[in-house]
Amino acid sequence: MLEIRDAEIVVFDVLGTLVDEPGGLRAEIRAVAGPPVAGEPGGPAADELLALWQAHVEAEQGRMARGERPYADSDAVDREAAELVAGRAGVTDPAAVDRLATATRRLPAWPDSAAGLDRIARHFPVAGLSNASAPALLRLAAHAGLRWHQALSGAAVRAYKPAPEVYRLAAEAAACPPERVLMVAAHAWDLRAARENGLRTAYVPRPAGDPPAATDAFDWHFDGLDGLVTALTGE
Numbered sequence: 001m002l003e004i005r006d007a008e009i010v011v012f013d014v015l016g017t018l019v020d021e022p023g024g025l026r027a028e029i030r031a032v033a034g035p036p037v038a039g040e041p042g043g044p045a046a047d048e049l050l051a052l053w054q055a056h057v058e059a060e061q062g063r064m065a066r067g068e069r070p071y072a073d074s075d076a077v078d079r080e081a082a083e084l085v086a087g088r089a090g091v092t093d094p095a096a097v098d099r100l101a102t103a104t105r106r107l108p109a110w111p112d113s114a115a116g117l118d119r120i121a122r123h124f125p126v127a128g129l130s131n132a133s134a135p136a137l138l139r140l141a142a143h144a145g146l147r148w149h150q151a152l153s154g155a156a157v158r159a160y161k162p163a164p165e166v167y168r169l170a171a172e173a174a175a176c177p178p179e180r181v182l183m184v185a186a187h188a189w190d191l192r193a194a195r196e197n198g199l200r201t202a203y204v205p206r207p208a209g210d211p212p213a214a215t216d217a218f219d220w221h222f223d224g225l226d227g228l229v230t231a232l233t234g235e
Contacts, residue, residue: 002179004220004231007200009174010120012148013161013185014130014137015104018117019144022208024107026050032100033089044088052088053081061131061160071158073133078104105136109144110206116225117147123233125149129170129183131160162193170199184228188212202228 015021029049060077063069082101091097120126127150130137137151150173157165171178178198185191186209191201201218204225205211212218222228229235 002200004182004200004202006180007124007182007232008176008180009125009127009170010182010184010232011127011129011152011170011199012117013183013187013190014128014140014146015107015132016206016208017184017186017204018113018128018146019107019109019140020206020208021104021107022050022054025053025103028100028103028106029053029085029089032086032091032096034091049085049089053085056081056084064160065163073153073155074104074131074136075101075133078102078136102136102139104132105139106143107140109146110225112225114145114147116229119229119235120232121147121149125174127152127170127173129161129166130154131166161190164193164197167194167197167199186210188216188218191218192216204228 012018026046030046033049057077060069060080064071079101082097082103086097086100117126126148128137128148129152131154132140133155134151134153137153141148141151152169152173154160154163154166156169159165170181170183174181179200181199182202183191183194183199184202184204186204186206188203188210191203195201195218202220202222203212203218204222220231222231
């Protein structure tokens with residue numbers, strides 16, 4: 001069995017694993033929608049608007065996976081979600097809707113993400129592997145202070161995880177066998193698909209993640225990013 005340090009590249013899920021996607025979206029929604037989301041009578045709650053956003057993104061990615069809709073990248077789907085949320089919240093200012101449509105470019109990193117990536121990147125090639133578009137990943141990395149050597153977007157293969165071709169991007173980027181790719185994520189669904197496509201898998205919990213089921217057999221589990229860093233680097 002290969003050891004964790006036998007990896008040739010360490011690939012991280014981004015949304016939810018390295019950055020707080022729901023928390024960041026909720027903050028952006030509050031900023032745009034104004035006082036009603038703070039609980040004033042007659043206005044939708046921030047969590048209701050966040051759920052509307054998330055449900056739209058999930059539904060549309062599912063429709064694309066089933067061939068019911070042509071591929072559209074995350075920028076287009078986020079724009080649709082922003083317009084839905086703005087409509088529900090009664091926001092009509094075009095500038096406010098434009099700001100909300102780019103909310104995923106300004107998500108905050110989890111407290112250990114930037115330092116953890118930096119430490120790993122001194123020893124291994126590091127990549128982000130995400131459903132977010134390439135422009136969104138570029139701006140998100142700059143905003144959140146994330147250091148990686150390459151950002152891999154499913155847009156390159158016109159697909160969203162858990163489509164197999166997205167995971168193949170990682171092995172192709174490093175020109176190595178899939179079993180030499182270590183995929184790190186806080187979402188069990190993501191790691192299941194990575195494992196099915198031959199990648200090694202490491203689960204790191206996050207507050208908004210998808211915990212493993214009793215039947216999941218991921219290669220490694222860590223309590224946090226520090227544990228992963230130590231296992232990889234010995235630091």
